[in-house]
Amino acid sequence: SVDGILERSFNENIVIDSTFSDNWGVSMVEWLLDGVVQSTFEADFESARTFAYTFPSEAESGIHIITLRVTDLSGMSSEDTASVQLFDSTPPVPGIFDNTLRSVEGQSTTLAVPFEDQESESLYYSWDFNAQIDTDGDGTVDNDEDAVGPTVQHTFSESGVYRVICRVQNDEGLVSDVEILVTVTDAESANEIGLDDFLMALGAILLLLVFSFMAYLRIASNRRMAALLAESETEAEEDLAASREPSAEEQKAMWGGSSGTLSNTQPMAIGDIASGMSGASSPESEATSLEISEEEFSELLSQPSPSEPSGSLAADLLSAFEDEDDAQSQIQESVVEYSFPEESENQEGAEVGHGLEQSTQSQDHVQEEVQKPEESRTVRKNCSECDKMFEVDLPDGLDRAKTACPHCGSIEIVELE
Numbered sequence: 001s002v003d004g005i006l007e008r009s010f011n012e013n014i015v016i017d018s019t020f021s022d023n024w025g026v027s028m029v030e031w032l033l034d035g036v037v038q039s040t041f042e043a044d045f046e047s048a049r050t051f052a053y054t055f056p057s058e059a060e061s062g063i064h065i066i067t068l069r070v071t072d073l074s075g076m077s078s079e080d081t082a083s084v085q086l087f088d089s090t091p092p093v094p095g096i097f098d099n100t101l102r103s104v105e106g107q108s109t110t111l112a113v114p115f116e117d118q119e120s121e122s123l124y125y126s127w128d129f130n131a132q133i134d135t136d137g138d139g140t141v142d143n144d145e146d147a148v149g150p151t152v153q154h155t156f157s158e159s160g161v162y163r164v165i166c167r168v169q170n171d172e173g174l175v176s177d178v179e180i181l182v183t184v185t186d187a188e189s190a191n192e193i194g195l196d197d198f199l200m201a202l203g204a205i206l207l208l209l210v211f212s213f214m215a216y217l218r219i220a221s222n223r224r225m226a227a228l229l230a231e232s233e234t235e236a237e238e239d240l241a242a243s244r245e246p247s248a249e250e251q252k253a254m255w256g257g258s259s260g261t262l263s264n265t266q267p268m269a270i271g272d273i274a275s276g277m278s279g280a281s282s283p284e285s286e287a288t289s290l291e292i293s294e295e296e297f298s299e300l301l302s303q304p305s306p307s308e309p310s311g312s313l314a315a316d317l318l319s320a321f322e323d324e325d326d327a328q329s330q331i332q333e334s335v336v337e338y339s340f341p342e343e344s345e346n347q348e349g350a351e352v353g354h355g356l357e358q359s360t361q362s363q364d365h366v367q368e369e370v371q372k373p374e375e376s377r378t379v380r381k382n383c384s385e386c387d388k389m390f391e392v393d394l395p396d397g398l399d400r401a402k403t404a405c406p407h408c409g410s411i412e413i414v415e416l417e
Contacts (some may be wrong), residue, residue: 019049
């Protein structure tokens with residue numbers, strides 16, 4: 001048994017030791033708190049002799065009963081109890097609040113301070129609006145009760161600095177207090193302070209706008225500079241590509257492909273003479289290919305191209321038509337001159353006849369130019385190795401070239417005479 005009442009506060013651990021025995025033997029040991037079983041033992045009865053418990057903050061303050069119940073093998077049981085006085089040992093705890101306030105004389109001011117105390121169901125708030133003055137006359141200046149409640153309103157009639165005390169008491173009578181400094185100004189000073197605050201805020205906004213605009217200009221300038229650099233690099237690459245001379249491989253590709261092989265898959269044969277760049281002696285012969293060395297191909301590329309002929313059939317035709325137009329113009333001029341009375345009829349007829357004669361000559365000249373045969377670009381040559389004749393059709397603009405003999409494959413140089 002426990003003599004007297006044990007006193008414990010919230011969140012404080014309590015430990016109770018016990019002894020028990022039975023002539024028939026113990027079958028079960030139980031510990032109860034306020035009639036509720038907390039632990040049960042049916043073996044290891046040595047551990048069952050001690051009971052430990054901590055009252056949480058949610059528990060109610062006051063008397064709590066701890067009971068030990070022991071049951072023997074015959075089913076008979078006996079109990080013993082201990083009383084615990086649970087009390088709150090911690091005062092209320094203030095929360096976050098502003099301990100400095102500003103107010104204006106004649107205006108209402110709101111005062112509030114949050115407090116917490118989990119062990120108490122209710123808290124009592126009291127306020128002293130001026131801790132320098134003893135308003136209740138008890139000789140203590142900071143214990144006056146000018147208002148009660150967690151949130152109060154008060155109007156300060158004069159400017160100055162006031163010490164406001166908020167005092168809070170819990171169910172156990174524990175007290176906590178906090179102090180708030182309230183600066184009260186007159187109306188004119190408040191207006192000046194408000195104007196100063198406004199000007200400061202306006203200046204800060206303007207400064208922020210200036211910095212933002214400068215940052216924007218810098219970003220835009222960097223982007224423009226990057227675009228100009230990229231554009232200049234692109235133009236430089238294009239100029240470099242345009243001014244670069246083609247390499248030997250590119251010239252080979254432009255001339256006739258990257259390889260030095262000339263082939264003709266459709267040869268034409270007339271008797272013992274074959275036509276084409278490389279041909280065969282009979283239509284049944286297969287396509288032949290010729291391997292040309294790099295040096296020979298480079299020599300062929302290095303030869304200057306012959307200049308184009310000064311005249312062509314199209315140019316002659318155009319010239320003939322221009323002559324015909326001139327003749328027609330002369331005829332028209334002759335007809336116009338016929339309208340003057342001082343010229344004789346014979347002269348007019350002669351001029352008209354002369355114009356018609358020129359027109360006829362121009363037309364004959366055009367017909368002769370049209371009927372003029374095209375210059376042949378076929379070259380016949382006897383091979384220097386096999387002494388057999390072959391012929392080659394040179395393309396326009398090329399008067400001299402190398403080719404392979406279709407009979408023996410020897411490389412021969414052919415040119416127009």
